Amino acid sequence: MSYAAFPVDAVPAAVPAPLRARSRALTADELQGIPWLRTLRADERTVAEADLRAVQVEAGEFVCRVGRPVTYWFGLIDGLLKMSNDTALGVPITFTGVPPGGWFGEGTVLKHEPYRYNILALRRSVVAGITVQTFDWLLDRSIGFNRFVMMQLNERLGQFIGAREIDRLTQPDQRVARSLAALFHPVLYPGVGDLLRITQQEIGYLVGLSRQRVNVALQHLQAGGLIRVEYGGVRVLDLDALRRYG
Numbered sequence: 337m338s339y340a341a342f343p344v345d346a347v348p349a350a351v352p353a354p355l356r357a358r359s360r361a362l363t364a365d366e367l368q369g370i371p372w373l374r375t376l377r378a379d380e381r382t383v384a385e386a387d388l389r390a391v392q393v394e395a396g397e398f399v400c401r402v403g404r405p406v407t408y409w410f411g412l413i414d415g416l417l418k419m420s421n422d423t424a425l426g427v428p429i430t431f432t433g434v435p436p437g438g439w440f441g442e443g444t445v446l447k448h449e450p451y452r453y454n455i456l457a458l459r460r461s462v463v464a465g466i467t468v469q470t471f472d473w474l475l476d477r478s479i480g481f482n483r484f485v486m487m488q489l490n491e492r493l494g495q496f497i498g499a500r501e502i503d504r505l506t507q508p509d510q511r512v513a514r515s516l517a518a519l520f521h522p523v524l525y526p527g528v529g530d531l532l533r534i535t536q537q538e539i540g541y542l543v544g545l546s547r548q549r550v551n552v553a554l555q556h557l558q559a560g561g562l563i564r565v566e567y568g569g570v571r572v573l574d575l576d577a578l579r580r581y582g
Contacts, residue, residue, distance in 0.1 A: 437527020
């Protein structure tokens with residue numbers, strides 16, 4: 337977890353139409369990239385694909401807000417999201433980033449409870465989702481889907497334990513290394529691979545550091561052979577070492 341504010345000038349000036357009103361059906365390529373669809377039988381997949389919707393959200397736009405009722409289970413097709421909440425003093429706390437391929441909020445959907453966190457787009461992103469009703473329908477019928485959700489919950493628990501540990505780190509290089517490693521989680525974010533399209537400023541939003549300090553940390557990690565900074569992104573060369581850094 338980290339403290340990081342989102343720049344005011346990145347918030348859309350006009351209030352956009354609701355996500356549902358702007359949504360569309362997914363393309364064949366987008367459907368191909370959704371990992372849990374591959375766990376379904378043909379009849380289950382037909383129902384799921386008919387219910388799936390995608391929407392483009394702008395930088396600074398919320399996908400989920402604290403206290404709002406849950407209506408969809410969401411996943412990220414393209415872009416970058418931030419999961420956060422506010423302290424009692426109104427300071428935003430970042431729990432984790434969500435890179436492409438990640439599906440999130442299954443615990444909230446399972447319990448049908450209001451959101452306890454915000455999901456904010458750090459850049460223009462494409463988000464997909466299925467309704468709570470279809471999520472429940474799949475849980476009632478699909479063993480493969482149940483296994484996928486159980487794996488998500490298990491890995492998410494480990495992720496948040498790790499986030500708590502990161503929150504206690506005072507060494508900036510460690511914070512950057514551990515936070516980057518979390519974004520390359522092969523189960524939660526299978527769409528990332530070994531190259532994540534992310535800017536130094538976006539890393540700063542996630543870990544609560546300035547872009548300049550993130551740059552220094554990345555140079556140290558690159559010199560140690562853990563990552564390679566490439567144009568528009570970061571490539572991980574040694575994920576295990578990145579997780580243990582410091």
